[in-house]
Amino acid sequence: MYKIMTPGPTEVPQNVMLARSMPCTNPDLDVEFVEDYKKLCLKISKLLNTSAETLILGGEGILGLEAACASLTEEGDRVLVIDNGVFGRGFQDFVTMYGGVPVLFTGDYKETIDVAALKAFLEQDSDFKYATVVHGDTPSGMLNDVGSITKLLKNFGILTVVDAVSTMFGEYLDVSNVDILCGGSQKVISAPPGLTINVVSDDAKAAINSRKTPIRSFYANLKVFFNYYEEKWFPYTMPISDINGLRAAIENIESDEDIIGRHRSIATATRTALINAGLKLYANSGYSNTVSVFEVPSNTTAEAILETMKKDHNIMIAGSFDVFAGKIIRIGHMGNNARKDKVLETLGALDKTFNSLGVELKSSLAFEFEKNFVE
Ligand SMILES: *Cc1c(COP(=O)(O)O)cnc(C)c1O
Numbered sequence: 001m002y003k004i005m006t007p008g009p010t011e012v013p014q015n016v017m018l019a020r021s022m023p024c025t026n027p028d029l030d031v032e033f034v035e036d037y038k039k040l041c042l043k044i045s046k047l048l049n050t051s052a053e054t055l056i057l058g059g060e061g062i063l064g065l066e067a068a069c070a071s072l073t074e075e076g077d078r079v080l081v082i083d084n085g086v087f088g089r090g091f092q093d094f095v096t097m098y099g100g101v102p103v104l105f106t107g108d109y110k111e112t113i114d115v116a117a118l119k120a121f122l123e124q125d126s127d128f129k130y131a132t133v134v135h136g137d138t139p140s141g142m143l144n145d146v147g148s149i150t151k152l153l154k155n156f157g158i159l160t161v162v163d164a165v166s167t168m169f170g171e172y173l174d175v176s177n178v179d180i181l182c183g184g185s186q187k188v189i190s191a192p193p194g195l196t197i198n199v200v201s202d203d204a205k206a207a208i209n210s211r212k213t214p215i216r217s218f219y220a221n222l223k224v225f226f227n228y229y230e231e232k233w234f235p236y237t238m239p240i241s242d243i244n245g246l247r248a249a250i251e252n253i254e255s256d257e258d259i260i261g262r263h264r265s266i267a268t269a270t271r272t273a274l275i276n277a278g279l280k281l282y283a284n285s286g287y288s289n290t291v292s293v294f295e296v297p298s299n300t301t302a303e304a305i306l307e308t309m310k311k312d313h314n315i316m317i318a319g320s321f322d323v324f325a326g327k328i329i330r331i332g333h334m335g336n337n338a339r340k341d342k343v344l345e346t347l348g349a350l351d352k353t354f355n356s357l358g359v360e361l362k363s364s365l366a367f368e369f370e371k372n373f374v375e
Helices: 014-020 031-047 061-072 086-097 115-124 146-155 202-209 240-254 259-276 302-313 340-356 365-372
Strands: 053-058 078-083 101-106 130-134 159-163 180-184 195-200 291-295 328-332
Touching (some): 031 053, 031 240, 053 061, 061 202, 086 130, 115 146, 130 146, 259 291
Parallel strands (some): 078 101, 130 159, 159 180
């Protein structure tokens, strides 16, 4: 099996794998499961520093984005879609699918969202039920200042949906103005893919509860979860083994003394190494600490780099897709992969890969990483 240094899924630690293999009860009928689920949800909210309610849904990260849009959108609702990346723009499809009218605020894909420009935009038009924004737009590694953006939106009376799937627990995030925060099990959390996390504020619940029309989905419907604890009932059988694994992964995060600092140290040294080796970072601003992204040098191809890394070094890193296909390479260093030894090994393999492809670097990536790494 390859070592997966991709921006999600990430390597799963052994205690998470073991937790997933434990015997399980009937999660529909055993109230102990409801208690354990609730405790885990409370723990996630606490780690995120919020009193908003966490819900864990069986389904990939995408389900959380769709569930947020399905639950909030009614026919004709105007929704502001903040777009400076593939996931950012992608929200318009969920809005449209549930009858809403997306209005895009599009920024340069190489720059973090300009909060002053967004403010100027909102001063002209702020008639939106909610807005969507991505914290870390993984296909390009773009990080947005979600704390400031959501504060601004709330000042205009707009509900906020934030995709933090790739950044949750790996980047600092002030969630005090976030109405629905979306996370996934397979990124920084370092559990396998399969669960989505939605953290729902009282304002979001009020908006969902006061809809005039029913939510046009059952599976992507947050409202069907609102009374699960009182009723000791879930809308569908919960994937108990996935949740057991998530619990172990969340406990790993709880005991990880400075997980955000660790991501920052790793990412800072990786970016410095890429620059000092003469490679070009994709973005001009807004660098996520969970993934490093550089442009494919002109005398080789993304495919050649990725294939050589796999074939000669057994390491899988990632290209990208959509508008970035073939143009950039992404090294994931999130969660259990945000470790000095793993990134050093990956960069050492990249040095050799570039050498065998005839791409000359100004300096060794591994050397520069080690030299510039500050705990
Ligand atoms: C990974 C990810 C998702 C979820 O996508 P999947 O295809 O379900 O893995 C959503 N948003 C962002 C920003 C992500 O990085």
